[in-house]
Amino acid sequence: MPARKKKARRKIKDSLRPLKSRSNQPKRFYGYGIPRVDPETLIGKMIVIEGADGSGRSTQIKRLTAWLEGQGLATIQVGLKRSTLVSAELEKAKQGNILSRTALSLFYATDFADQLENRILPALQAGYMVLADRYIYTLMARDLVRGCGMEWLENLYGTAVVPDAVFYLNVSPDTLVLRNIAKSSRLDYWESGMDLGLSPDLFESFIKYQGMMDAQFKKLQRKYQFKILNGEQSMDAVSRALHSATESLLSS
Amino acid sequence: MTPELKGYPGRLIAVEGIDGSGKTTQTHLLKRWLELQNLKVYHADWSTFQLVKKTTTRAEGRQLITPTTHTLLHATDFGDIYDLKLLPLLKAGYLVVCDRYVFAAFAASIVRGCPQDWVTGVYGFACFPDITLFLNARLETAVHRILRSRPELNYFDSGMDLRLSPDTYDAFRIYQERLQEQYLAMGTRFDFHMIDGDQPIEAQQQTIRQLIAGKLSLDDFTHDE
Numbered sequence: 421m422p423a424r425k426k427k428a429r430r431k432i433k434d435s436l437r438p439l440k441s442r443s444n445q446p447k448r449f450y451g452y453g454i455p456r457v458d459p460e461t462l463i464g465k466m467i468v469i470e471g472a473d474g475s476g477r478s479t480q481i482k483r484l485t486a487w488l489e490g491q492g493l494a495t496i497q498v499g500l501k502r503s504t505l506v507s508a509e510l511e512k513a514k515q516g517n518i519l520s521r522t523a524l525s526l527f528y529a530t531d532f533a534d535q536l537e538n539r540i541l542p543a544l545q546a547g548y549m550v551l552a553d554r555y556i557y558t559l560m561a562r563d564l565v566r567g568c569g570m571e572w573l574e575n576l577y578g579t580a581v582v583p584d585a586v587f588y589l590n591v592s593p594d595t596l597v598l599r600n601i602a603k604s605s606r607l608d609y610w611e612s613g614m615d616l617g618l619s620p621d622l623f624e625s626f627i628k629y630q631g632m633m634d635a636q637f638k639k640l641q642r643k644y645q646f647k648i649l650n651g652e653q654s655m656d657a658v659s660r661a662l663h664s665a666t667e668s669l670l671s672s
Numbered sequence: 673m674t675p676e677l678k679g680y681p682g683r684l685i686a687v688e689g690i691d692g693s694g695k696t697t698q699t700h701l702l703k704r705w706l707e708l709q710n711l712k713v714y715h716a717d718w719s720t721f722q723l724v725k726k727t728t729t730r731a732e733g734r735q736l737i738t739p740t741t742h743t744l745l746h747a748t749d750f751g752d753i754y755d756l757k758l759l760p761l762l763k764a765g766y767l768v769v770c771d772r773y774v775f776a777a778f779a780a781s782i783v784r785g786c787p788q789d790w791v792t793g794v795y796g797f798a799c800f801p802d803i804t805l806f807l808n809a810r811l812e813t814a815v816h817r818i819l820r821s822r823p824e825l826n827y828f829d830s831g832m833d834l835r836l837s838p839d840t841y842d843a844f845r846i847y848q849e850r851l852q853e854q855y856l857a858m859g860t861r862f863d864f865h866m867i868d869g870d871q872p873i874e875a876q877q878q879t880i881r882q883l884i885a886g887k888l889s890l891d892d893f894t895h896d897e
Contacts, residue, residue, distance in 0.1 A: 451790065452786075452787045452789070452790040454738075454740055455739050455740065455784075455785040455786055455787070456785065504736070505727060505731065505736055505737070505741060506727050506745075509724075509726060509727055519748075519752055520751060520752045520754075520755030520756050521755060522751035522752070522754065522755050522797050523748050523749070523751040523752035523755065525751075526744055526747045526748040526751050526794075527724075527748045529744050530741050530744040530745050530748060533738075533740045533741050533744055534738075534741050537738050537740060537741070568797075569796075571793075571796075572793065572796045572797060575789075575790060575793030575794065575796065576793070576794055578790060578793075579740060579790075
């Protein structure tokens with residue numbers, strides 16, 4: 421038998437090994453959760469990928485989705501600023517820079533809660549795999565950089581369900597700059613933290629801001645136990661690491 | 673923490689009570705009195721912020737809003753006014769008089785089933801008032817005052833999202849009753865000064881003015897010449 425065919429046969433055989441999306445471990449909320457939702461009913465699994473813009477998050481989510489669907493698992497994707505309730509208004513608020521800092525934090529928390537209640541929790545109740553392209557940690561890190569208290573944020577996002585795994589794609593600010601410029605030939609106002617007045621220079625502000633975000637992520641990592649992946653490796657290497665971590669999660 | 677405990681020169685006075693308890697009237701008279709003493713006074717205006725208002729209007733009747741997002745949307749609105757208006761004025765040494773403050777939001781959220789400690793925490797960025805006046809009107813008097821004018825009831829402010837009754841006016845009455853219960857339950861914890869709502873308007877105002885003159889040294893708030 422030719423090697424190519426052998427390889428294909430092995431791949432098909434592999435894909436027939438059953439993976440379980442259902443959790444053996446009962447889910448819980450970080451804090452008070454959502455009124456009238458019993459965490460025992462959340463039988464699906466949830467994986468979060470965190471990382472700055474340009475860390476390769478979206479690509480990895482796409483690949484992971486394809487792989488999971490190949491395994492026969494029903495998968496949904498969620499992210500930030502995608503709620504039906506407020507995403508349009510939130511986008512407007514970002515453009516105009518018109519909401520106060522506290523109000524903007526709370527508006528993001530509203531957007532998150534809407535998706536949590538209308539997409540994440542129903543999917544988990546139906547036994548889906550939920551893949552989150554960023555989660556509460558990005559929102560918390562942004563607010564921490566802007567001076568919000570940890571205690572306040574923990575209570576605010578106590579609504580969130582605890583994921584089964586969180587991966588943080590770690591990429592240095594210097595690499596992020598190059599990837600962002602290569603992708604859209606510009607640096608984003610908010611991703612450069614220009615609202616903070618760190619520097620009138622966009623490039624300098626970006627480097628400083630991403631460094632501050634990274635420091636907050638490292639703090640959150642200890643608390644929430646993210647798995648850190650080296651996002652500077654090739655896309656394939658990151659994918660392999662994600663697949664094997666996900667596989668062990670799903671067969672446990 | 674109150675503005676006083678935070679070391680701000682301004683003071684925050686909140687007037688709370690269910691719809692029809694006379695908040696607007698009493699707040700107006702209080703503000704006029706302070707103004708006429710040539711004091712630095714600001715009356716907080718809760719006319720809703722445009723973005724949030726758009727969201728809630730769109731969501732009316734469509735069951736898009738849950739107790740959690742209801743709480744967070746109102747907190748967003750409040751946070752904006754707090755950061756941009758109230759806090760700077762408190763730091764500038766103003767007497768800030770609020771027709772409703774966080775307690776109205778606490779009551780509305782708790783009635784909808786949110787945990788009290790979560791809601792209190794969400795509003796944790798805001799100072800508590802130096803003085804909170806609670807207009808303790810009898811439920812029937814207050815509800816009658818609102819309903820006899822054939823009002824156009826606001827969907828959320830009259831609790832219609834809770835579907836308490838198919839009859840709008842009944843639903844409104846039940847909702848106000850639940851709010852009143854929550855207010856009364858909060859009174860001790862948050863140090864409300866109870867104002868007897870069965871008294872005539874001018875007698876209530878007299879009580880309020882005496883209370884405030886006794887608690888604050890008002891001459892510290894005169895306009896600089």
